Amino acid sequence: MRISVIGSGYVGLVTGTCLADWGHEVVCVDRDPAKIELLTNGGVPIYEPGLEQMIAANVARGRLSFTRDLAAALAGSDVVFIAVGTPPRASDGEADLSFVYDVARDIGEAIDGYTVVVCKSTVPVGTGDVVERIISQVRPDADVTVVSNPEFLREGSAIEDFTKPDRVVIGTEDERAREIMLAVYEQVRANGQPILITKRRTAELIKYAANAFLAAKLSFINEIADLCEHVDADVDEVAEGIGLDSRIGAKFLKAGPGFGGSCFPKDTLALLRTAQDHGVDMRLVETTVSVNDARKRRMALKIMDAVGGSVEGKTVAVLGLTFKANTDDMRASPSLPVVELLQRAGATVRAYDPEGMPQARPLMSDVEFTDDPYTCAKGCDAVVLMTDWDEFQSLDLERLRGLVRTPVFVDLRNVYAPDKLVKHGFTAVGIGRSTQTGADDGRHAPAQPPAAHSGNGSPAGRTIDEEAEMRLVSIR
Known part of the structure; x- marks a missing residue:
């Protein structure tokens, strides 16, 4: 399956690398030219045990690549993960969703054919609704399903947490998206680890509640x-x-x-x-x-x-x-x-x-x-x-x-x-x-x-x- 991951920070980089290690063809996208250059040259912008070696192995296999070109990355992608930061706003502590919304606009302009857009970033309840609305405003004819798929990664143990999770939470009521997401996580299902499928808003709240x-x-x-x-x-x-x-x-x-x-x-x-x-x-x-x-x-x-x-x-x-x-x-x-x-x-x-x-x-x-x-x-x-x-x-x-x-x-x-x-x-x-x-x-x-x-x-x-x-x- 061809997958794009937008945002090559902690969550995006771990997500993209682990998905590539499962056999998916993954392109990680980031606007930061220095970060993409570092990754392309074999460097890693964060410290996480085992991540550098896993990146190198999957780049060598041709399953993992890095780019700043969002349109090229999304061309032919079955699934697009949004994994950009949602830092607290200094004024009130509320999550700053500006990066998520900017990416939603970019996705609307670049997608081609039916696409599952997965919000991996930690976002407040109802954010998926807004992302869906933004994409439809930019591209009224877009054939898109927005899914919530919160991350539960512990820094220092992120690879194990992704590949051997306590559970995977998928928030969608769309049957097509459900089947595609189950295919993305086929390795988890094969290992017998729980996959919980809920409504999108429920999935968003599960992350914060946990x-x-x-x-x-x-x-x-x-x-x-x-x-x-x-x-x-x-x-x-x-x-x-x-x-x-x-x-x-x-x-x-x-x-x-x-x-x-x-x-x-x-x-x-x-x-x-x-x-x-x-x-x-x-x-x-x-x-x-x-x-x-x-x-x-x-x-x-x-x-x-x-x-x-x-x-x-x-x-x-x-x-x-x-x-x-x-x-x-x-x-x-x-x-x-x-x-x-x-x-x-x-x-x-x-x-x-x-x-x-x-x-x-x-x-x-x-x-x-x-x-x-x-x-x-x-x-x-x-x-x-x-x-x-x-x-x-x-x-x-x-x-x-x-x-x-x-x-x-x-x-x-x-x-x-x-x-x-x-x-x-x-x-x-x-x-x-x-x-x-x-x-x-x-x-x-x-x-x-x-x-x-x-x-x-x-x-x-x-x-x-x-x-x-x-x-x-x-x-x-």
């Missing part, structure tokens, strides 16, 4: 982690205990510094905007967003507490900058507000990330970027493990201890068992765990004792977030 639910799980376990720190419980064991319940499941119950990336932050905001437009309250989603925003800021306070309450004049080494491991994506990464707040509080920040530093440099000012974790940690007053890259899960702790000025290790991903850090002379500060100090005279333990807590687990009767906000005001 991401909002997963984001809520992350915010939930992060709040439980805060409680664990006050009642001497271990959040990892709590997560394991509840995750073994088949009704809950273990995924997305890993406490950390808050969620980021290209999907959860913008999709939760877009869902809230859609709900507001229809007069529907979504208080759980609203709370999920606010909890996550506060979470990132409060991680800076955790680091400050770990070194005695103030980072004025101190050096903090940050290991990992991307919002998760196995990606170079810095969008909405927790490291951004954490580093900014540490700098405002007077800290000097050094940083190292295996893949994310080229993307981080334009976003972070006055940060010293280093070539490895040990150079990053030399002479520092605290080591902060921000992103759980494999490289950081097997650090030479003895070597690290000999390099730092003050042996404080703030593990925001709970990669290391606290007793292992303590054994190597560090004060161990994790997420949802009690702080553990080394066997020395206590000089490296956090200097400020815990405040007296009221019955709700916060000082002076305030909530944890209110207390954090009051402290952050002084930094701002």
Whole structure:
């Protein structure tokens, strides 16, 4: 089957490459001449494990190509995927659909014969209706069916997610389009993975609902982690205990510094905007967003507490900058507000990330970027493990201890068992765990004792977030 994929960013490139690997003839289209030149010459504009090799293999087989010429790509295409960005608008957080609508006009001008136009971009409910209307306005005689086919790709695991999905969702009530889409995903059907066919608007909502639910799980376990720190419980064991319940499941119950990336932050905001437009309250989603925003800021306070309450004049080494491991994506990464707040509080920040530093440099000012974790940690007053890259899960702790000025290790991903850090002379500060100090005279333990807590687990009767906000005001 001949397929065109418009947009060669993360979703479009993974989609086009995997479809080509299944045997389809795929042309990826992008307006950016630099990106097309890079891809044509064997380069890849994003970091995703295994993607570069898969692209090269399918280009060599003649099944995958790249072009800026939309009309040439669409000529004879059975299916056209729209996979352009839908970033949040700065004014209100609503998804910016201008790229989608521009592509719809271009498609209307270029298609020839019956064509299935598939919206792979994440879009609010009803976008497919508008795309269909735009195409028909540009080309009244167009024989087109617009289908919703949302993506569920995790950065760092995108190829497996596409080729071995939990499910494929196809939103259409047109029989011709249904059969063509089933042919596109014949490999999925042959592997026995579920394919759910729904109305187009239902498919559009499924994407947002899924991401909002997963984001809520992350915010939930992060709040439980805060409680664990006050009642001497271990959040990892709590997560394991509840995750073994088949009704809950273990995924997305890993406490950390808050969620980021290209999907959860913008999709939760877009869902809230859609709900507001229809007069529907979504208080759980609203709370999920606010909890996550506060979470990132409060991680800076955790680091400050770990070194005695103030980072004025101190050096903090940050290991990992991307919002998760196995990606170079810095969008909405927790490291951004954490580093900014540490700098405002007077800290000097050094940083190292295996893949994310080229993307981080334009976003972070006055940060010293280093070539490895040990150079990053030399002479520092605290080591902060921000992103759980494999490289950081097997650090030479003895070597690290000999390099730092003050042996404080703030593990925001709970990669290391606290007793292992303590054994190597560090004060161990994790997420949802009690702080553990080394066997020395206590000089490296956090200097400020815990405040007296009221019955709700916060000082002076305030909530944890209110207390954090009051402290952050002084930094701002």
